[in-house]
Amino acid sequence: MHLTKEEEHLLQGERGDTLRRAMEILVALGDIYGAERLVEIKSAQIAGVSYKTIGDAGLEWISDLDGMVAVPSILNPAGMDLLRWREMSIDEDFARKQLEIIEAYRRLGVTIECTCTPYLVYESIASRGDHLAWSESSAVSYANSVIGAMTNREGGPSALAAALVGKTPLYGYHLEENRVPTHVISVETDVREYGALGFLVGKLIGEGVPLFVMRSRPDRDDMKALGAAMAASGSVALYYIKDVTQEPPRYEPSACEHIVIDEDDIMSVYDSTTDVDIVALGCPHCSLQELERIADLLEGRRVSKELWICTSRRIAESAPDLVRRIESTGARVICDTCMVVSPASERFSHMMVNSGKALAYIPGMCGIKASFGSLEECIDAATGGS
Amino acid sequence: MEIKCHRVSGGCAEGPALVTRERISFLGNVNPETGVVVDPSHELCGRSIAGAVLIFPGGKGSTVGSYVIYQLRKRGLAPAAMINLRSEPIVAVGAIISDIPLVDRVPEWILDVKDGTWIVVDAGREVVVLPDGSV
Numbered sequence: 334m335h336l337t338k339e340e341e342h343l344l345q346g347e348r349g350d351t352l353r354r355a356m357e358i359l360v361a362l363g364d365i366y367g368a369e370r371l372v373e374i375k376s377a378q379i380a381g382v383s384y385k386t387i388g389d390a391g392l393e394w395i396s397d398l399d400g401m402v403a404v405p406s407i408l409n410p411a412g413m414d415l416l417r418w419r420e421m422s423i424d425e426d427f428a429r430k431q432l433e434i435i436e437a438y439r440r441l442g443v444t445i446e447c448t449c450t451p452y453l454v455y456e457s458i459a460s461r462g463d464h465l466a467w468s469e470s471s472a473v474s475y476a477n478s479v480i481g482a483m484t485n486r487e488g489g490p491s492a493l494a495a496a497l498v499g500k501t502p503l504y505g506y507h508l509e510e511n512r513v514p515t516h517v518i519s520v521e522t523d524v525r526e527y528g529a530l531g532f533l534v535g536k537l538i539g540e541g542v543p544l545f546v547m548r549s550r551p552d553r554d555d556m557k558a559l560g561a562a563m564a565a566s567g568s569v570a571l572y573y574i575k576d577v578t579q580e581p582p583r584y585e586p587s588a589c590e591h592i593v594i595d596e597d598d599i600m601s602v603y604d605s606t607t608d609v610d611i612v613a614l615g616c617p618h619c620s621l622q623e624l625e626r627i628a629d630l631l632e633g634r635r636v637s638k639e640l641w642i643c644t645s646r647r648i649a650e651s652a653p654d655l656v657r658r659i660e661s662t663g664a665r666v667i668c669d670t671c672m673v674v675s676p677a678s679e680r681f682s683h684m685m686v687n688s689g690k691a692l693a694y695i696p697g698m699c700g701i702k703a704s705f706g707s708l709e710e711c712i713d714a715a716t717g718g719s
Numbered sequence: 720m721e722i723k724c725h726r727v728s729g730g731c732a733e734g735p736a737l738v739t740r741e742r743i744s745f746l747g748n749v750n751p752e753t754g755v756v757v758d759p760s761h762e763l764c765g766r767s768i769a770g771a772v773l774i775f776p777g778g779k780g781s782t783v784g785s786y787v788i789y790q791l792r793k794r795g796l797a798p799a800a801m802i803n804l805r806s807e808p809i810v811a812v813g814a815i816i817s818d819i820p821l822v823d824r825v826p827e828w829i830l831d832v833k834d835g836t837w838i839v840v841d842a843g844r845e846v847v848v849l850p851d852g853s854v
Contacts, residue, residue, distance in 0.1 A: 365811060380782075381786070386783060388783070490785055
């Protein structure tokens with residue numbers, strides 16, 4: 334890989350050990366993937382935040398680093414609401430370690446906003462054509478597909494290394510030649526929950542770049558759900574929707590695999606079970622519009638089961654009235670974390686979700702059952718259909 | 720004898736070979752508190768990787784595996800060095816953040832080396848040194 338003089342100096346350790354190691358990480362990844370050089374990034378979004386996922390090993394590594402990030406950098410969800418963790422029945426030991434992780438990131442100059450939807454919190458964090466180093470798979474998919482920015486799916490250390498250096502190796506989705514569609518997905522039915530469609534398609538194609546042709550017109554929240562599900566049930570990091578997203582680069586339709594999805598296929602994702610002990614919404618984190626919709630659906634009702642609504646702290650703090658309306662029904666608005674990465678989910682036995690991503694991850698990550706329903710069905714289940 | 724290799728993580732270290740033809744997921748396969756392979760389905764199950772020159776095709780599994788390598792290193796339980804046929808990001812990043820020499824792009828017969836063979840991994844010079852006639 335070609336390095337500039339300044340990059341060589343960093344690699345030789347002339348600006349300290351932390352930057353040397355960060356450069357070593359970037360160069361090693363560049364070599365593995367055949368990158369020609371590094372490219373400057375606009376922002377970083379760093380995974381490896383929840384104590385549940387990174388444990389003492391991750392905490393030790395981050396605490397040992399010494400430096401400052403070079404570009405705006407924010408975090409993935411933590412293992413608990415950083416303020417209201419006691420209400421989530423998080424134990425003191427876990428909370429102490431989690432706060433140590435957050436503190437270690439703060440010392441490195443990372444903005445303490447723990448969310449899988451950085452693009453909803455800071456609009457300037459990514460624009461069309463920007464190179465990024467983001468980790469969270471659903472945010473990577475949104476950045477590549479909806480925003481038209483360019484990022485690979487980074488691991489925690491490589492995203493942090495990119496944040497410290499301000500650059501990432503130029504390979505994968507940073508190059509137009511790797512952004513051409515590999516599958517054409519014809520959807521021959523009206524889509525209501527895009528998370529269900531995404532769950533299905535991610536499973537079918539694994540990795541790859543799907544181009545959807547469909548009559549439904551998804552909005553940004555729908556695309557957030559679609560990309561999140563495909564990145565969880567498969568490892569899709571970029572997709573196109575004809576006449577909705579950016580146009581794909583020139584591609585050869587005959588080289589693509591063609592798949593048809595009909596109503597029965599999508600309905601197979603849904604589960605008629607409502608015998609659950611918790612309902613969780615907000616995977617990925619709820620937008621303001623989604624919070625409004627949930628508040629409207631809950632109006633005049635009272636929850637009879639645990640109901641969590643996960644969102645970013647920024648969004649929740651921007652709408653205190655909405656949060657009050659939702660919580661007056663007995664539901665909880667939870668910030669900084671989610672049902673997938675928090676150990677608080679583990680004390681339940683069966684969770685209902687409206688997210689294809691949560692459906693894919695909850696059984697393995699939390700050891701409990703998960704069922705999928707529409708937003709309305711989820712609210713009905715939580716309120717006993719009242 | 721010396722064979723050429725490609726440096727992934729710098730440094731020079733030596734130790735007895737511990738060889739597997741199976742990929743390793745450091746998260747789950749290896750106990751970070753003991754350095755022992757604990758996954759019953761792995762052919763190294765029950766063996767300690769501490770201080771060895773660990774020779775394996777490459778890593779797999781969760782990216783948290785990188786941190787597990789770091790944790791092993793801090794407890795003095797990490798391999799002295801590692802050799803892959805082809806490194807992937809999890810082990811590569813784990814080796815770098817832990818200052819463990821790691822090289823790859825070696826001939827496939829390296830997986831025929833007998834356990835316990837004394838091996839020097841000089842990542843700086845991009846060579847692996849084995850006793851003559853060790854394969």
